[in-house]
Amino acid sequence: MDDWKDRINQWFGRSYYDQINRQNITRLTTYFLRIKATQADHPLLQQIQEQLQQLQEKADWEKAKAIELLLVPLLDPDDLDMELRYQLHNAQLFLPEYDSGFFQDCFATIIEKPEAQQPLPDSDAIPGRKRALLTKVTVSLQKFHEDRLLRSIFANKARFKIGLFFGLAITFSVFLLAIGILHPEGIYQYCSRYCRQFTWLTSIAAEIQDPTEAQQTDKIHLHFAIAALMAGYMGACFSMLISLKGRIETITLKELENLHKLHFILTRIITGIGAALICYYFFRAQLLTGSLFPDFSEETEIHLNSKTYFTLIIWCFIAGFSEKLVPSILSKTEGQLAERK
Numbered sequence: 001m002d003d004w005k006d007r008i009n010q011w012f013g014r015s016y017y018d019q020i021n022r023q024n025i026t027r028l029t030t031y032f033l034r035i036k037a038t039q040a041d042h043p044l045l046q047q048i049q050e051q052l053q054q055l056q057e058k059a060d061w062e063k064a065k066a067i068e069l070l071l072v073p074l075l076d077p078d079d080l081d082m083e084l085r086y087q088l089h090n091a092q093l094f095l096p097e098y099d100s101g102f103f104q105d106c107f108a109t110i111i112e113k114p115e116a117q118q119p120l121p122d123s124d125a126i127p128g129r130k131r132a133l134l135t136k137v138t139v140s141l142q143k144f145h146e147d148r149l150l151r152s153i154f155a156n157k158a159r160f161k162i163g164l165f166f167g168l169a170i171t172f173s174v175f176l177l178a179i180g181i182l183h184p185e186g187i188y189q190y191c192s193r194y195c196r197q198f199t200w201l202t203s204i205a206a207e208i209q210d211p212t213e214a215q216q217t218d219k220i221h222l223h224f225a226i227a228a229l230m231a232g233y234m235g236a237c238f239s240m241l242i243s244l245k246g247r248i249e250t251i252t253l254k255e256l257e258n259l260h261k262l263h264f265i266l267t268r269i270i271t272g273i274g275a276a277l278i279c280y281y282f283f284r285a286q287l288l289t290g291s292l293f294p295d296f297s298e299e300t301e302i303h304l305n306s307k308t309y310f311t312l313i314i315w316c317f318i319a320g321f322s323e324k325l326v327p328s329i330l331s332k333t334e335g336q337l338a339e340r341k
Contacts, residue, residue, distance in 0.1 A: 024064040024068075025055060025056055025064075028052060028055070028064065028067050028068060028071065029052060029056075031071050031075075031079075032045075032049065032052055032067075035071065035074045035075070036049075038076065039074060042074060044070055044073070045074075047070070048070050048071065051067050051070075052067060055067065061146065061149070065142045068138055068142070069138060069139070072131055072134055072135050072138065075131075075134075077127055080130055080134065081130065083134060084107065084130050084134045084137070087134060087137045087141060088100075088103055088104060088107055088137060090141055091103050091104075091137055091140065091141065094144050095140055095141070095144060099140060103133065103136070103137050103140075106133050110126060110129050110130060110133065111126075147253060150253060150256075150257075151248055151249075151253065151256055154253075154256045154257050154259065154260050155248050155256065155259075155260075157260035158240075158244055158256075158259045158260035158265075159244060161260055162237055162241050162265060163241065165237050165269060166234065166238065166241060169230060169233045169237055170234060172230055173230045173234055173313075176223070176226060176227050176230060177227075179223070180223055180227070180309065221284075221296065224280070224296070224308075224309065224312060225277075225280060227309070227313060227316075228276050228277065228279070228280040228312055228313070228316040229273050229276055229277060229280075229316075231312075231313045231314075231316035231317040231320065232272045232275055232276020232277065232279075232316050232319055232320030233269055233272060233276070233320060234317060234320065235272055235276070235316070235317040235318060235319065235321035235322075236269045236271065236272025236273070236320040236321065237269065237272075238317075238321055239268075239272070239320070239321040239322070239323075240265065240268055244259065247259075271323075272319070272320030272321070273320065275319040275320055275322075275325070276317075276319045276320050278326050278329075278330075279315055279316050279319040279325075279329075280312070280316060282329065283296065283312065283315070284296060287333070288329070293315065294309075294312040295307075295308055296308060
């Protein structure tokens with residue numbers, strides 16, 4: 001089971017994962033061969049070589065991190081100094097300023113020349129302190145790259161799941177539009193004719209003995225209501241997809257992990273559908289009127305030139321997309337009621 005989870009995570013973060021893995025293999029192999037040429041008898045070499053071979057056969061982030069740290073004690077003074085400066089440069093590029101600044105201060109303390117009255121430091125103390133600092137910097141950079149990898153995985157999972165829901169919303173919205181154009185009574189007529197198991201819809205439409213225009217209008221409004229809910233559903237999915245790009249680097253890793261959880265996605269979709277339903281109620285009650293809003297008094301059928309139908313879809317989509325539209329409408333309505341009292 002864990003193997004499958006690892007494969008799925010690698011698939012979702014494949015591009016960044018492969019890039020880091022190739023860089024690790026090339027860099028670690030180069031360092032290992034240089035060290036092996038000068039320190040062939042070091043006891044750590046055999047262990048590092050075995051882990052490096054395993055890393056080449058199968059990508060393993062934890063093994064790459066372990067090899068990188070095992071190579072630090074084997075670096076000669078020149079390589080140690082160069083590697084430390086290079087990693088400090090990376091720390092300035094990637095790590096927060098307070099972390100990179102701390103490492104720079106530590107390095108300045110190590111290399112600064114003592115005053116005349118102070119004794120010279122032990123010749124072995126400076127390389128030892130450099131190795132300790134290099135280890136700390138390397139661990140911090142490893143955490144940064146691991147964080148980036150996890151963010152890539154979580155973001156791709158969220159895009160995949162939200163994209164599926166968004167695709168379903170688009171498909172069903174187009175399906176509703178086609179039904180509305182092909183069937184005069186919309187979803188009611190389609191379900192009663194082709195889907196007998198949905199006969200419960202007859203209880204929603206008005207029960208009128210004579211087939212009058214009023215009954216026809218009620219059935220069309222049932223179609224409008226379902227289309228409005230689907231527009232809110234689609235708007236909520238679109239909002240999640242758009243906002244995801246800007247939030248990847250700004251929110252915490254735990255918050256980003258929650259974004260791809262099914263309960264979070266469904267909660268946001270239900271909120272969007274609820275907002276669209278409230279918006280539809282406002283339109284039906286004629287509390288929101290004007291040339292920009294749907295006018296249900298004029299529409300008795302759905303067609304490609306139906307201003308009411310498409311205006312309703314647009315506003316319900318906006319209601320599902322925006323988390324502030326419906327609350328602001330409710331607040332203004334509440335304010336108007338308070339003024340009348």
